[in-house]
Amino acid sequence: MAEADKAKVQNGEDNEAAPGTTEEKAFAARRKFLRQALVVTSSVALAEFLPPALLKAAGPSQAACPPDTDLKELTRVVEITRNGNNLQAVLRVVDGERTVPTSTKTAVKARLRYYIGHNPGDSSQSWPPKDQPAPAPPGPPGPGPTLRCSVGDNVQITFLNQVNVANFPDSLANGEYGKAEGCDELRVPGNKNYYPATDKFPNCLHASSAANIHFHGTHVTPSTTGDNVLVNIWPSTTVLEKDVQQAFRQTFEECETRHIPQKWEDLPLAWRMYQERLIKEYDSTAPYVGPGANPNGRGLPEYLRLWPQDVEAITHGAWPPYYVGSYPYCFKIPRYEELPHHPGPAPSGGVAPLPLEQAHTGVKMGQAPGTHWYHSHKHGSTAINMFNGLSGAFIIEDNSLTGYDGALKAYYEKTGHKLDQVVLVFQQIVDDPNLLRPTPQRRPLLVNGQFTPFVKMQPGQVQLWRMVNAAVSAAIAIQFNSCSTTNGLVNPPPQFKQIAQDGVQYAYANYNKPDNGKNPINLAPANRADILVQAPTQSGLYVVGTLATPLLFIQVGGGAPLPMGFPQTEAEFPPMPAFLRDITENEIHLQRRLVYGWDKDRTAAGRNPDGSSPQYTIDRGQFSDGVVNQVMLLDSAEEWTIYNETSVAHPFHIHVNPFQIIEIFDPNKSDVPTRYVSDAREKEAAEKKYGNTKKVVVGPPIWYDNFAIPIAKTQSGKVILNPATGYAQTPGYFTMRSRFVDFTGQYVQHCHILAHEDRGMMQLLEVVSNKSVVKHH
Amino acid sequence: MPNIVIEINPIGNTTPDQMAEFSLSNQPIKVGDVIFWRNNDERAEHQPMPVGGASDDWVDRIARCLNGQPATSNRFGFQKVPTPNEVQYVCALHSGEKGKLTVS
Numbered sequence: 001m002a003e004a005d006k007a008k009v010q011n012g013e014d015n016e017a018a019p020g021t022t023e024e025k026a027f028a029a030r031r032k033f034l035r036q037a038l039v040v041t042s043s044v045a046l047a048e049f050l051p052p053a054l055l056k057a058a059g060p061s062q063a064a065c066p067p068d069t070d071l072k073e074l075t076r077v078v079e080i081t082r083n084g085n086n087l088q089a090v091l092r093v094v095d096g097e098r099t100v101p102t103s104t105k106t107a108v109k110a111r112l113r114y115y116i117g118h119n120p121g122d123s124s125q126s127w128p129p130k131d132q133p134a135p136a137p138p139g140p141p142g143p144g145p146t147l148r149c150s151v152g153d154n155v156q157i158t159f160l161n162q163v164n165v166a167n168f169p170d171s172l173a174n175g176e177y178g179k180a181e182g183c184d185e186l187r188v189p190g191n192k193n194y195y196p197a198t199d200k201f202p203n204c205l206h207a208s209s210a211a212n213i214h215f216h217g218t219h220v221t222p223s224t225t226g227d228n229v230l231v232n233i234w235p236s237t238t239v240l241e242k243d244v245q246q247a248f249r250q251t252f253e254e255c256e257t258r259h260i261p262q263k264w265e266d267l268p269l270a271w272r273m274y275q276e277r278l279i280k281e282y283d284s285t286a287p288y289v290g291p292g293a294n295p296n297g298r299g300l301p302e303y304l305r306l307w308p309q310d311v312e313a314i315t316h317g318a319w320p321p322y323y324v325g326s327y328p329y330c331f332k333i334p335r336y337e338e339l340p341h342h343p344g345p346a347p348s349g350g351v352a353p354l355p356l357e358q359a360h361t362g363v364k365m366g367q368a369p370g371t372h373w374y375h376s377h378k379h380g381s382t383a384i385n386m387f388n389g390l391s392g393a394f395i396i397e398d399n400s401l402t403g404y405d406g407a408l409k410a411y412y413e414k415t416g417h418k419l420d421q422v423v424l425v426f427q428q429i430v431d432d433p434n435l436l437r438p439t440p441q442r443r444p445l446l447v448n449g450q451f452t453p454f455v456k457m458q459p460g461q462v463q464l465w466r467m468v469n470a471a472v473s474a475a476i477a478i479q480f481n482s483c484s485t486t487n488g489l490v491n492p493p494p495q496f497k498q499i500a501q502d503g504v505q506y507a508y509a510n511y512n513k514p515d516n517g518k519n520p521i522n523l524a525p526a527n528r529a530d531i532l533v534q535a536p537t538q539s540g541l542y543v544v545g546t547l548a549t550p551l552l553f554i555q556v557g558g559g560a561p562l563p564m565g566f567p568q569t570e571a572e573f574p575p576m577p578a579f580l581r582d583i584t585e586n587e588i589h590l591q592r593r594l595v596y597g598w599d600k601d602r603t604a605a606g607r608n609p610d611g612s613s614p615q616y617t618i619d620r621g622q623f624s625d626g627v628v629n630q631v632m633l634l635d636s637a638e639e640w641t642i643y644n645e646t647s648v649a650h651p652f653h654i655h656v657n658p659f660q661i662i663e664i665f666d667p668n669k670s671d672v673p674t675r676y677v678s679d680a681r682e683k684e685a686a687e688k689k690y691g692n693t694k695k696v697v698v699g700p701p702i703w704y705d706n707f708a709i710p711i712a713k714t715q716s717g718k719v720i721l722n723p724a725t726g727y728a729q730t731p732g733y734f735t736m737r738s739r740f741v742d743f744t745g746q747y748v749q750h751c752h753i754l755a756h757e758d759r760g761m762m763q764l765l766e767v768v769s770n771k772s773v774v775k776h777h
Numbered sequence: 778m779p780n781i782v783i784e785i786n787p788i789g790n791t792t793p794d795q796m797a798e799f800s801l802s803n804q805p806i807k808v809g810d811v812i813f814w815r816n817n818d819e820r821a822e823h824q825p826m827p828v829g830g831a832s833d834d835w836v837d838r839i840a841r842c843l844n845g846q847p848a849t850s851n852r853f854g855f856q857k858v859p860t861p862n863e864v865q866y867v868c869a870l871h872s873g874e875k876g877k878l879t880v881s
Contacts, residue, residue, distance in 0.1 A: 165849070169811070170851045177837045179837055187853045188854055192833065289839075432811060438854035439808060
């Protein structure tokens, strides 16, 4: 294994391997090293929390670059853009054998599920491109098409799951075979229960040919046809776009002109009848040879059938969870306007029906324009589906004069330049998670489906890089180094400035901090970062990452240096939207404490002697179907402290609303937590309040939707336990504040190391109305 | 380490002991590969098992193909090279259906 590849095998799923052979032990040792090296927190602003090993790696490096001929230019993924105020796309999940690069010169073949897509209103927007000669089969892997629209737009996506299940072993809940109660199975000689081992349904890897879409980073309704990850779309190779076109057109029009569907009956009758037929057909023909099976081995017993579960939901006024072949995603991306706030949704306890004129304006917290993304989020198969590549960038713009995009554009146009954008989607692409492999697999990081491609830049040019860490478990350190010399002297590396985190722009004060652009940007799985990158004036090849662990390269050349630069003053930088004002202590309605943990008495990741893996938990429990773990009041702000009792930096992610981090404690780096405050006045007050028990730093606090929780205090890599409780003596933690505004409904918070989420490290949340129709007098 | 699929294809001249055959009667595989069987036979279920082993050592019974929709087995693989490295297997339901895995 090349050094570069070794370094790309990252932490996070370290529980999955079962060390045994020499190669496996070497793999485990590398993982141990990398766990130490790459346990990270997010953001350049928080670089002080980086472990020493990573900081060491982040220093200037100098070595020979690979020959240019070994590298390929970065693939620019086709974008599907808005038509008027509508983003219309057809996204299909299909499968096929792909050639997955493992180095610049090597590749393996793998059968993967992946996205293809097109704009039904513009045939030039098709991914993979229609106008390019198809590569010799099997084609490359990679993300789905990039979606790009603006705040205020209507998103209308025809989603088709056309996976051929016959190409994937037991991928529609193995319970159909009457074993393992629904979990995927892997047997090895002498062990019929290699997987699921001790995992129990539904917190196990299962039903990987089912799919759905999470619109990660969007502030939209989590209900019905919105960012609803509680629906499961079973595959069908016979359901085509034309079969649902008319019904979905009707649904989209309803979403656009009135409101999104609120109950099953709001969907077109023809599609509802079609779904009923397809689901019943699946129920009566799915393979099943377990207890009570039909003589022909086909047809599910009553308790496993999907349609009765849908009927039960519909009967109770809830949204049905199961579909076959197709699903209409439609929702509006709220634009924040300084208008009187709406009176709040009706107290239905479910979807929030609002009159159009109120639903589309007057939101408390508009969508933050920025780099977001979409990915498959079916519980039990998020890891395998993301490993297959089921993710893509979702860019939401605000091109108004004071908007994020409009202001940046105006700054560069004023100086006669165009700001070129580069969208980088980092993925780890393999066919299965390691828990479903007899031995661990290498999982190199790919960029837009390529192994260390290069980006072309002109000398002095500034580009906007929109980066998405869509890897299942790998953390990424973005840094720039030089591998070119001029007259025997090392060329200075490219310069950069971070301007947004997780799709939310920086406040100018954070952009303008002296350390912005000096430290690596650390992206945990699911983090995004926007950076302005400036090419050096010397032509040559430069590396993103280190030469030992390159992520991609920059090839600088092709003309005289461009006189571009970074915004220098507050007036030149996009102003912070009013809805992203800091969340103050006075706003806090409730404080909560959540604990990300694992089994009692456990001190390290890795498999148990009996082959089972750690049971990852939140508040000492695993995800439980139908149980709401946290209930928040609409239009309230809360403060959550999220602890980590393990030695794995679990990335905490919550859907729908972003959060501001106000405090971080990494017990392996510091004796006291760091508190982030808005300004000097607050700093003075905080220092008075906390004395020397907290280090106070003027922020303002950065917005995230995903943050790697600092690990518990360890010694020699093992968590120091409190002997009285069997859990960590000193957990790491961070404290965040979030506003639960605009949308009622159910959604989730979970670990974004997706094998952990699949295996139960997730909670169901519900935001409930703060209004009542009942008069009490 | 790709997933390897072994087809179970129906044959014309059936006997009570043999309804189908394995697409690759001598399949080379590597340690770490994931293997599964895909039943294309509309007439019968099948269940590959190691000769001398138990019927469910490797996979459960595989349902019949229906209307051109095959059924797949669960996953199976080797963590290390067995001794000998050639492993004979047979269908638990039809003793005339035989195959071999050569593990390296």
